[in-house]
Amino acid sequence: MFIVTAKEMYDMDRLAMQEIGLDGKLLMENAGRAVAWKVMRKISQTDKICVLAGAGNNGGDGFVIARTLLDHNYHVEVLQVVPNDKVTGDAYDHKRIYEKCGGQVVPYETGSIQMVKEADVLIDAMIGIGIKGEVREPFASLISLINAEQSYVISVDIPSGVPADEGGESFHAVQADYTIIIGAPKQSVFLPYTASYYGEWEVVSIGLPTFIFKRLTSKGMWQLEDVKKTLPKRQLFDHKGNHGRGLIIGGCKEMPGALSMSVQAALKSGAGLIMGASSLPVIQMIAGNCVEATYSALSATDGYLDNHSEINLDSYDAIAIGMGLGRKECTKDLVKYVIEKATCPIIIDGDGLYHLSQLLPQINERTHPSVITPHPGEMAMLLGVSVRELLKQPFQYAKEFATAYRVYVVLKGRYTIVTSPEGVQMVNPTGNPGLAKGGSGDVLTGIALAMVMQKQSLLQALSNACYIHGMSADLLVQHQHSEHDLLATDVINGITDVYRTISSSG
Numbered sequence: 001m002f003i004v005t006a007k008e009m010y011d012m013d014r015l016a017m018q019e020i021g022l023d024g025k026l027l028m029e030n031a032g033r034a035v036a037w038k039v040m041r042k043i044s045q046t047d048k049i050c051v052l053a054g055a056g057n058n059g060g061d062g063f064v065i066a067r068t069l070l071d072h073n074y075h076v077e078v079l080q081v082v083p084n085d086k087v088t089g090d091a092y093d094h095k096r097i098y099e100k101c102g103g104q105v106v107p108y109e110t111g112s113i114q115m116v117k118e119a120d121v122l123i124d125a126m127i128g129i130g131i132k133g134e135v136r137e138p139f140a141s142l143i144s145l146i147n148a149e150q151s152y153v154i155s156v157d158i159p160s161g162v163p164a165d166e167g168g169e170s171f172h173a174v175q176a177d178y179t180i181i182i183g184a185p186k187q188s189v190f191l192p193y194t195a196s197y198y199g200e201w202e203v204v205s206i207g208l209p210t211f212i213f214k215r216l217t218s219k220g221m222w223q224l225e226d227v228k229k230t231l232p233k234r235q236l237f238d239h240k241g242n243h244g245r246g247l248i249i250g251g252c253k254e255m256p257g258a259l260s261m262s263v264q265a266a267l268k269s270g271a272g273l274i275m276g277a278s279s280l281p282v283i284q285m286i287a288g289n290c291v292e293a294t295y296s297a298l299s300a301t302d303g304y305l306d307n308h309s310e311i312n313l314d315s316y317d318a319i320a321i322g323m324g325l326g327r328k329e330c331t332k333d334l335v336k337y338v339i340e341k342a343t344c345p346i347i348i349d350g351d352g353l354y355h356l357s358q359l360l361p362q363i364n365e366r367t368h369p370s371v372i373t374p375h376p377g378e379m380a381m382l383l384g385v386s387v388r389e390l391l392k393q394p395f396q397y398a399k400e401f402a403t404a405y406r407v408y409v410v411l412k413g414r415y416t417i418v419t420s421p422e423g424v425q426m427v428n429p430t431g432n433p434g435l436a437k438g439g440s441g442d443v444l445t446g447i448a449l450a451m452v453m454q455k456q457s458l459l460q461a462l463s464n465a466c467y468i469h470g471m472s473a474d475l476l477v478q479h480q481h482s483e484h485d486l487l488a489t490d491v492i493n494g495i496t497d498v499y500r501t502i503s504s505s506g
C-alpha cells in the first residue's frame with residue numbers, strides 16, 4: 001500500500017486527469033461511492049445521518065456519499081457549511097445531482113447546530129487534504145461541537161483540520177471514530193501528533209492506476225501480503241549454511257541479557273548459524289538461555305569488551321553490534337573496527353549508535369550495506385535535533401540521514417519507518433504498547449539480522465523483521481498476554497505463532 005503527501009496526491013490526480021483521461025467528476029463519484037459502501041457497513045438503517053459538507057472536493061465527496069445513502073433508503077441530510085457561491089466545479093455538479101435525486105441540502109445558520117446535535121451519525125466531509133493554516137469559522141466552532149457530541153463520527157479522507165503531511169504539531173481538528181481514507185494514506189496517519197484523530201481507519205480505492213502511485217511516491221506501508229511474498233523460504237534440501245551465518249557482538253557486565261535476546265531472536269526467526277561474541281562472564285551467564293548458538297569469548301577490562309583485534313569478521317553473512325555493549329572508549333574502538341573492516345552488511349543498535357555519532361565519516365566510507373536501528377532518542381542524537389523536532393517530521397529526518405550517510409535507517413516507534421539509502425520508505429503497521437519495554441529493541445535486532453543474513457533485499461528484510469516483531473506482540477496480547485505483562489522474551493517465543501499464522505493463512 002502506498003503512502004502519499006498532499007502534493008503527491010494532487011499530482012496523481014492531475015496525471016490521472018490530464019494524461020490518462022480519468023476526469024475529476026468520475027474520481028469523485030468513485031470516492032463517494034466507495035466511502036458510502038464502507039459507511040453502510042458501520043451504521044444502521046434507522047440512524048439519523050448528517051453529512052457536513054465543505055466547499056472543496058472533500059465536500060463534493062460528501063454529496064456523492066449522501067446521494068448513495070439516500071438511494072439505499074438511509075435517513076440522510078446534508079448540512080452545507082459554506083455559502084452556495086463557494087460550492088463550485090465538480091462539487092457543485094455532484095450537489096446538483098444529489099438534489100435532483102431528491103436530496104436535501106440545509107444551508108448553514110445558527111439553528112443548524114440542532115441538526116448536528118440530533119444526528120446519530122456525523123459524516124465529516126468539511127475539509128480534506130486542501131487544509132491551509134488554522135481552521136476558520138464556522139468550521140472551528142463546528143469541530144468543537146462535533147467533538148463534544150456523542151454521535152458516531154466518520155471522517156472522509158482525513159478528519160477535518162488534521163494536516164495531511166508531517167510538520168504540524170498544533171491544530172484544531174475533528175476527532176473521528178472512523179476515517180475512510182481516499183486512494184492512499186497520508187503521512188499524518190502515522191505520526192504521533194496526528195494519528196489518534198483518525199480513530200479506526202481504512203483505505204478505499206478510487207480507481208487511480210497503480211503505475212501512477214509507483215511513479216509519484218516512494219513511500220509505502222508493508223503488509224502481510226508483502227511478508228508472505230518475500231519471506232525467505234526453507235527448501236527440502238536446505239542445510240544450515242543456506243540460511244546464513246551471523247555474528248552478534250554485544251553485552252557488558254550490566255547488560256548481559258541484551259546479547260542473549262538478540263541471539264535467541266535471530267535463531268528463532270530462521271537464522272542458520274549464530275555466533276554470540278562477548279566477555280567470558282557474559283557468555284557464561286547467557287549461554288544456557290540459547291544452547292543452539294555458538295559463542296566467542298573476547299577479552300574485557302572491567303566488564304567491557306576491549307580488544308577488537310581478537311574478532312574475526314570474515315565468513316559471516318551479516319553482523320550486528322551494539323546491544324548492551326557499553327559506552328566506553330574501548331567499546332567505541334570495537335564499533336569503529338567493525339564499521340571499517342566488515343565486508344558484509346552490518347546492523348548497529350543500542351550503544352553502537354551512541355558511538356556512531358563520532359564515527360559518521362567511517363560509516364560514509366563503507367562499501368557494504370550498513371543498517372542503523374535507532375529509537376527516536378538515538379535518532380535525534382545522531383541528527384543533533386530534539387526528539388520533539390524529530391517526531392514532527394520523522395519521514396523527512398530519516399530520509400535525510402539515510403541518503404546523506406548511505407545507510408538503511410530503521411526509525412523505531414509505533415509506526416517504525418524503514419528508509420533505504422535511496423530514500424525509499426516503508427512503514428510497519430504491526431506492534432502495540434506492550435513493546436514499550438526494555439529489551440524489545442534487542443529482539444528486533446536479532447530478527448533483523450536473521451532476515452538480512454538470508455540475502456534478501458535489505459529493504460524487504462528489514463520491513464519483514466519489523467512486521468514479524470510487531471505481529472508477535474500483537475498475537476501475544478490477543479491470546480495469552482496483556483500489553484502490561486508482555487516481556488521481550490515472550491516476543492521471541494511468539495515468533496512461533498507468527499510463522500504458523502503466516503503459513504496457515506495461505
Ligand SMILES: NC(=O)C1=CN([C@@H]2O[C@H](COP(=O)(O)OP(=O)(O)OC[C@H]3O[C@@H](n4cnc5c(N)ncnc54)[C@H](OP(=O)(O)O)[C@@H]3O)[C@@H](O)[C@H]2O)[C@@H](O)CC1
Pocket residue numbers: 009010012013027028031054055056057058059060061126127128129130131132133134135136137139156157158182183206
Ligand atoms: N485523487 C484524490 O485524492 C481525490 C480526492 N478527493 C477529495 O478531494 C479532497 C481535496 O479536495 P480540495 O483540494 O478541493 O480540498 P479540500 O480538502 O476540500 O479543502 C479545500 C476547502 O477547504 C477550505 N479550507 C482550507 N483550509 C481551511 C481552513 N483553515 N479553514 C477553513 N476552511 C479551509 C477551502 O476554503 P478556501 O480557503 O478555498 O476558501 C476549500 O473550500 C480530498 O481530501 C478528497 O476528499 C475526491 O473528490 C476525488 C479524488
Ligand SMILES: Nc1ncnc2c1ncn2[C@@H]1O[C@H](COP(=O)(O)OP(=O)(O)O)[C@@H](O)[C@H]1O
Pocket residue numbers: 350374375412413414415416430431432433434435436437438439440441442443444469470
Ligand atoms: N507503542 C508501541 N507500539 C508499537 N511498537 C512499539 C511501541 N513502543 C515500542 N515499540 C517497539 O519496541 C521496540 C523498542 O525498541 P528500543 O526502544 O530500542 O528498546 P530497547 O532498547 O529497550 O530494547 C521498537 O521496535 C519499537 O518499534
Ligand SMILES: [K+]
Pocket residue numbers: 058124125126127128155156157158159160
Ligand atoms: K474531512
